[in-house]
Amino acid sequence: MYQFKDDVSFAKNLDQQDPLAPFQKRFFKVENEIYMDGNSLGMASKDAQESLLTSLEDWKKEGIKIWNTKDGLYFNISRLIAKKTAPLLNADAQEIIATGTITANIHQVLATFYHPTKERYKIVVDELNFASDIYAVQSLIELKNLDPKDALITVKSRDSRTIATQDIIDAMREDVAIVWLPSVLYRSAQLLDMQTITETAHQRGILVGWDLAHSMGAIPHDFKAIDADFAVWCNYKYINGGPGASGGLYINKKHFGKKAGLRGWFGNKDATQFQLNHTFDQDIDANGWLIGTPNIFSLTPLLGALQIFEEAGIHQIRQKSLHITAYLMYLIDHKLKPFGYTVGNPREDQFRGGHVSLEHEEAYRISIALRDLHVIPDFREPNVIRLAPIALYNTYEEVYRVVEILQTIIVDKLYEQYSINRGTVV
Structure with a gap:
């Protein structure tokens, strides 16, 4: 070729x-110097630097008023980043939020979607996934008073490098509640057949979530076609958002109205957020899965970093x-x-x-x-x-x-x- x-x-x-x-x-x-590690931490861009320094200057000048300056730029920053991120996933901006870390976001989606029953209580993972994903899955299983040795199905690799699609499908038994997989394996760079896996799981009544850590910003996704239930990613690799940049989270709009597993005041509707009622009034879209106040200095570099993606395509x-x-x-x-x-x-x-x-x-x-x-x-x-x-x-x-x-x-x-x-x- x-x-x-x-x-x-x-x-x-x-x-x-x-x-x-x-x-x-x-x-x-x-x-x-030749930098070949952008799959682990992307390089700093002038665009990201400008966005970060601008936010610092706004804080210095405005203090607490920063939340209302520039037409609510900082208060609504997760929504603004979602709009810039949406083309990378071919998803609606309302299905995306920028928040937390990738592992914290795994806890959020599993807390939301993992409700084991006697009939369906198992989670399918693969043996080549990044360790943090497995820790999070094990943690949620244990929080449900289940034993990971029973509730966790680990798909084995045939060659210690890749995972066969058919082996994943074969693991989708009647007692499986969720399939949780990486889009790209972090060690071998294998890109899984996300659409076939998701479609097959849905045919069997199983929810599917994806960790996009090693594909976001490198591979165009089509989540309107894939129709995954949820996904998470980090923004410090190919997106170049900076060390420890805030992560991303996707909730398929068909699940809007479902209660967020982990709740906090920034997931509350804007209209009632500052009433500080003790009854959670969850926002109507993916913003309902926000928890705490946005980490501005971990988010603003993304405004510049994603500008480059808008221009390059x-x-x-x-x-x-x-x-x-x-x-x-x-x-x-x-x-x-x-x-x-x-x-x-x-x-x-x-x-x-x-x-x-x-x-x-x-x-x-x-x-x-x-x-x-x-x-x-x-x-x-x-x-x-x-x-x-x-x-x-x-x-x-x-x-x-x-x-x-x-x-x-x-x-x-x-x-x-x-x-x-x-x-x-x-």
């Missing part, structure tokens, strides 16, 4: 033709992401295989997310060597170096240079300088 050449001039030519190239100037790229971003990651895989195949490197993610466009899962038996020490050579990847146990050439700010030439450096690390045995003992953040 893709035609590539193993030549740096070819990479430079691709950069000259890249329609997204102008957006690179909007990000704070560090000189002489998520479909154009996905097109380049697929192309530049395919180019990386091509170079791995042609230049790195003799040195023990392999690609551990699916190859087909429709089954992979926004990063490449590079495997090597010395992956940990190689990842540390990369950092000392001014390439920023991340490492995931047991043998994965995740490399994410981001469509908005990475270049094809950077990808070529990274592959050259990966080759040098093995040829010159640079990795041997490092300890095998794991650090905390790698």
